[in-house]
Amino acid sequence: MLAQQEALAQQRPDSFDFATERSNGWDLKATTQVNWRQPGGLPTVTQIGCRGESPQFSFEMDSAGTLTSLRISFLGSPDEDGEREQITLLGDRLWLYIDGERWEYANIPLPSRQFSNLPYPESKPGEIILIWRGHQAVRRTESEPWRHVSRLYERLIAARKIAWSFKSRNWKDVDSSVPENRLxxxxxxxxxxxxxxxxxxxxxxxxxxVASKAAFVLPDTLKAP
Structure with a gap:
């Protein structure tokens, strides 16, 4: 019986979308995560969340209604077809203007796990970090500490006018001879x-x-036969 329950759990999806919406350039999706591996074979809810995407923003929300992320796509000028592409690189420093107030914006990588006063061996040649890990941060002046961009979430939502511009590009890690890298x-x-x-x-x-009862309704198509 346990083996049969395990086989059924592996065949079923670990999540389902209980609400979707597409309007005014936004794609919205609310999702329930499911744990099928429970005694008696009855599934339980493990997590509820919601995600939104537009050409210039994406966000994620948890079951408490808290924005866990709000990302901006920094798009350039429109081309002949009116399309705008993201034109920033990971190491760029940008200016972010929110209703006239200027903030410096940057991607801050996770700090090293090594102590600064110990002699660690150099990394082996050919080692590549495939996934960048870090966070987005802002500050008003160079004398201020970097603050997580979540400090500005509410202001970004309510802002009347937002704009951005380049401050600098990290030429230490970017090849300036490559045409695609030019500012x-x-x-x-x-x-x-x-x-x-x-x-x-x-x-x-x-x-x-995320606060609705629909999040706790298992679709008939996922119920055991």
């Missing part, structure tokens, strides 16, 4: 708009979904 013309003068229309409504939609 755009007028990079130190141009401000690019950030469209947050619908962001507040999208966040509210997710808040309602």
């Amino acid at each position: 755009p013309e007028g990079w130190n003068r141009v401000r690019y708009p950030v469209d947050n229309r619908g962001l507040g409504d999208a966040v509210t939609w997710c808040e309602r979904q």
